[in-house]
Amino acid sequence: MVSSNKLFEEPGLKQITVWARGVYENKEARDVVVALTEAAAKEGKYVQAWENYVDLPDRIYVPVRAYGKISDQPIESKYVYENETPDIVVLTEETLVKGIDILEGIRPGAVLVVNTKRPAEYLFKFITKGTENLKSIITVDASSLAKSIITLSGAEGATDASGIGKGLGAPLAAAVVKATGIVTFENLLSIIANKQAAKTAYDKAQVVEVKRLVNAG
Amino acid sequence: MSISPNEVPFAGTVPSPKTENEGMITGSWRTRRPILDTDKCTECLICWISCPDSSIKSTTAGMEFNLKYCKGCGICNEVCPVGAISLVPELDFED
Numbered sequence: 001m002v003s004s005n006k007l008f009e010e011p012g013l014k015q016i017t018v019w020a021r022g023v024y025e026n027k028e029a030r031d032v033v034v035a036l037t038e039a040a041a042k043e044g045k046y047v048q049a050w051e052n053y054v055d056l057p058d059r060i061y062v063p064v065r066a067y068g069k070i071s072d073q074p075i076e077s078k079y080v081y082e083n084e085t086p087d088i089v090v091l092t093e094e095t096l097v098k099g100i101d102i103l104e105g106i107r108p109g110a111v112l113v114v115n116t117k118r119p120a121e122y123l124f125k126f127i128t129k130g131t132e133n134l135k136s137i138i139t140v141d142a143s144s145l146a147k148s149i150i151t152l153s154g155a156e157g158a159t160d161a162s163g164i165g166k167g168l169g170a171p172l173a174a175a176v177v178k179a180t181g182i183v184t185f186e187n188l189l190s191i192i193a194n195k196q197a198a199k200t201a202y203d204k205a206q207v208v209e210v211k212r213l214v215n216a217g
Numbered sequence: 218m219s220i221s222p223n224e225v226p227f228a229g230t231v232p233s234p235k236t237e238n239e240g241m242i243t244g245s246w247r248t249r250r251p252i253l254d255t256d257k258c259t260e261c262l263i264c265w266i267s268c269p270d271s272s273i274k275s276t277t278a279g280m281e282f283n284l285k286y287c288k289g290c291g292i293c294n295e296v297c298p299v300g301a302i303s304l305v306p307e308l309d310f311e312d
Contacts, residue, residue, distance in 0.1 A: 021248065061246040061288055095307045099245035118308065125311065 008077040014182060016068035017086040018172075019102055022058030024150050025092045026051075027162070031169025031192075032090055033068030036176060038164065038191045039183040040070040048075055052082060063100055070182060086110060088180060090172055092142075097123050103130030111135055111179045113205075115142040115172060120208035121216065131210060138179040140205040142171035145197040165192025171201030178205050236271065237286070243270065247289030249304035255279050257301035264293035264302060 016036060020029035030051060037047035052065040067083045069075055085105045094116035096102060103112070110133055114123055120137040127134075149167035154160025165173060170192045177185050178201075185202060189195050224240045258279060265273045265280065272287040273280055294302045 021246075060290070061248065062243075063245060093248065095248045098307060122308075126308070 008080075010071060010073065010076060012073045013069060013071040013075065013077070014088065015083040015086045016070070016088040016090070016176070016182075017083045018066045018068075018090040018092065019096045019100070020064050020066065020092040021060075021096075022055070022062035022064045023060045025148050025168065026058060026064060027149055027151055027154060027160075028092045028168040028172070029064060029066035029090075030154065031165050031167065032092075032173045032176070033066045034160075035165045035169060035173040035188060035192050036183060037068045037070060039187040042187045042190070043183060046071045046073065046075050048078055050081070054082070063096060088113070088176055088182070090176060091115060092148075092168055092172060094118060094123065097126040101129050103127065103134060106130055106133045108133045109135045111138060111176075113138045113140065113172060113175045113179060115140060115168065117141050117144075120206065121213060124210070124213045131214075134210045136179065136210055137208050137213070138175050138205050139208070140171055140175040140201050142168045142175070142197070142201060145171045145200050146194050163193035165198070166194055170194040170198040174198035174201040175205040178202050179207055237283075242285060243288050244285045247284070247287055247307050249289045249291060250284065250307050250310060251282055251287065251289070251291075251293050251302050252305050253280055253282070254301045254303070257299045259299055259301075261298065263296050263298060267292050267296045 016033055018029040018032045020026060033049040037049040041047045048069040050067055052067065055064040058064045085107050087107050087110050089102055090113040092115050094114055112134060116123060116139050120139050124137065146167050149162050151162050153162055173188055177183060177188050189198060192198055220240060260279060262275060265275055270286050270288060272283040273293060274283065291304050294304050
């Protein structure tokens with residue numbers, strides 16, 4: 001079978017994959033990609049945001065994924081329903097580094113954003129595969145800035161009554177913007193509900209280069 | 218995550234009398250690990266019968282957790298009458 005990443009040559013395309021725990025962080029995963037893609041749409045980019053159908057229906061704690069695509073060209077691969085070569089990987093919960101191939105298929109220069117209190121050095125020990133293409137790890141203690149919102153509102157394409165970026169999604173999206181500059185922080189702030197958490201996360205997120213972690217052993 | 222569809226058992230069921238299912242390893246769902254305090258444990262088997270994943274075994278050495286399948290739901294911690302089971306963040310362990 002031809003891999004779909006060889007089917008489409010899209011140099012301007014950035015893929016965002018968010019890993020979360022089923023049910024209780026489902027909205028947060030969705031919020032990160034929706035906030036980033038809505039902000040990018042404001043800048044005139046072509047965008048897409050959706051959830052992984054294979055992971056659904058989710059059960060409590062099961063690893064689930066939400067995806068986003070941002071491109072300055074029209075997205076040709078818009079019916080490819082999984083991000084096979086992500087540029088940005090986000091974990092809404094730190095334990096996801098353990099036992100799951102979160103960095104599968106990442107492109108060179110990819111970044112990993114983790115919601116954690118722990119230092120990147122410690123998390124890096126658990127990541128066994130795909131680190132050669134990883135540029136940096138960004139840690140942000142999003143759980144201390146916002147709470148996870150458990151709701152079915154907004155699921156399956158319905159209108160989200162609780163608001164985009166009301167919970168954990170806001171600080172995590174802010175950390176992504178700090179690490180990659182994929183959208184401007186002002187545009188992100190205009191989309192998300194919990195602006196204070198996003199501002200604090202933008203200031204406090206720690207960026208650690210993987211090169212330094214490898215050299216340190 | 219990435220196993221062939223043929224390997225996934227229909228509706229997640231396992232033919233009896235198998236107790237383990239390689240197609241449905243759920244240990245990666247766990248965010249908190251159950252830890253047993255053997256001094257407090259009376260081996261009353263309430264955790265054993267309550268575990269939804271049958272991940273607790275009663276052995277001659279006491280109760281044992283099967284961490285390959287334990288999802289970290291915390292029911293054992295909840296039902297233990299003597300408070301012998303505590304939940305510790307999974308990332309505190311390096312294995």
